[in-house]
Amino acid sequence: MPNAIQRAAQRILGLEKRRHPGAFDTAPTAQSFVISGQSISGVPITEDTALTISSAYRAVNLISRTMASLALDIYTTRGRNTVKANHSSRYLVQMRPNAYESAFEFWQTLFANAVWRGVGLAYLETDNAGRVVAMHVLNNNDCTLHVNGAERYYSHPKLGTIRQENILEIPSLYRTSPILAHRDNLGLTKAAQDYGSRYFKDGGQVSGILSADAPLPAEKAKNLQESLREQRESGTNTVFTPFGVRYSRVAITAEEAQFLGTRKFQNEEVCRMFGVPPALIYVDSGIKYSNFEHQQLMFGQHTIMPWTELAEQVLTHQILLADERETMYFKFDLEGLYKADMKTRADYFDRLVRNSVMSPNEVRSKLGMNPVEGGDVHLFQSNQMGLNYVDEWSQKLTDNGQEQPTDGPTEG
Numbered sequence: 001m002p003n004a005i006q007r008a009a010q011r012i013l014g015l016e017k018r019r020h021p022g023a024f025d026t027a028p029t030a031q032s033f034v035i036s037g038q039s040i041s042g043v044p045i046t047e048d049t050a051l052t053i054s055s056a057y058r059a060v061n062l063i064s065r066t067m068a069s070l071a072l073d074i075y076t077t078r079g080r081n082t083v084k085a086n087h088s089s090r091y092l093v094q095m096r097p098n099a100y101e102s103a104f105e106f107w108q109t110l111f112a113n114a115v116w117r118g119v120g121l122a123y124l125e126t127d128n129a130g131r132v133v134a135m136h137v138l139n140n141n142d143c144t145l146h147v148n149g150a151e152r153y154y155s156h157p158k159l160g161t162i163r164q165e166n167i168l169e170i171p172s173l174y175r176t177s178p179i180l181a182h183r184d185n186l187g188l189t190k191a192a193q194d195y196g197s198r199y200f201k202d203g204g205q206v207s208g209i210l211s212a213d214a215p216l217p218a219e220k221a222k223n224l225q226e227s228l229r230e231q232r233e234s235g236t237n238t239v240f241t242p243f244g245v246r247y248s249r250v251a252i253t254a255e256e257a258q259f260l261g262t263r264k265f266q267n268e269e270v271c272r273m274f275g276v277p278p279a280l281i282y283v284d285s286g287i288k289y290s291n292f293e294h295q296q297l298m299f300g301q302h303t304i305m306p307w308t309e310l311a312e313q314v315l316t317h318q319i320l321l322a323d324e325r326e327t328m329y330f331k332f333d334l335e336g337l338y339k340a341d342m343k344t345r346a347d348y349f350d351r352l353v354r355n356s357v358m359s360p361n362e363v364r365s366k367l368g369m370n371p372v373e374g375g376d377v378h379l380f381q382s383n384q385m386g387l388n389y390v391d392e393w394s395q396k397l398t399d400n401g402q403e404q405p406t407d408g409p410t411e412g
Contacts, residue, residue, distance in 0.1 A: 050186055055266075055267040055270040058282070059270060059271065059273075059276040062280060063115050063274065066337075067107055067304065067311070068107035068111065069104070071332065073094070074328055074329070074331075075329055088131060089132055092134070093330070097134060106135065114170040115178075118171070118174075118175050118180075119170065119172065120137070120169070120170040122136060124166050124168055135168065138156070142157055167318075168315070170307075170310065171310075182269075264283070277295035280296070297338060349366070353379055359377060360375040360376075360377075361376050
């Protein structure tokens, strides 16, 4: 209720305007700005042709699905403690941002647009009190950005003018699509892929010149070409020709053309383009587990973490009220990205419990287990005693005439 009153007051005073568009009607699946262009290799690169490059598709899919799978919540500060806030928008960001898709679908589409096309746009639908009641991924082809001095807004054929406070923007670097920025790289990757398709369609190495000892009638030459074509389509690697006709191969092998090496290098270029380690999109199949785990950490720290930081700032500013931002904020849980093997995790939590950083129940919560009675007490190394018993234990040693232990050796 206070949230509704605050939004209504801000609307009246003109401090934070939000439009109520009524019934929302737009395509749930996000499109984007038109992406097209001819690369140096001669292969046209559009959003459709770029999607056929498996490494690029996998990289964008990996980033967007990872972002969609991260736990997102709203936190608030209470003195020195940070707790989850009871805010009306929690259900929107965690479960159902609108009437037709789940939160996972919404975030995956939004971040896929941001990574693939340079910016992800979503409309913040509000009720008459000014509260955000739904979020819709916009068709970017329908959105035109207008900048008039300090004022920025979008125009939409169905929604009209969309002010900055009603738009959720997740931009990439310079708001530029990597498909356009790296068009020539992707063109070479697509050209190598198309070459492979043509190479095997032509029966591998079967490509050359037919020559005869004597002139051939047109009908006989046509039948000979048809016979050669049928042999290629059947997948044979051996060509049979009539007496007096020779076949000379002029094509080079895939090894001679460095075809395999080119394809691998271009896939690695795609990894650099999107900041995804090769092993995570199955480009490097010979990697060891220890190196794979390291690449997972790199992916979390250098690719996913910047996206979460950006999204947290945007969500906090666009969804929360001005006074709420002083104590509330959105936060992604990145712990799942850094999960190591069971032995390493066990050693990690054991050290935290032994050094009173976490209680047993806090560890159990991280592992998805229910709390146990007495598990909220923090322990320290001496016999795993609770901190609340330290004074009693120290007094007991004194009463028994025992010298209290020290950190270092005692003087003799």
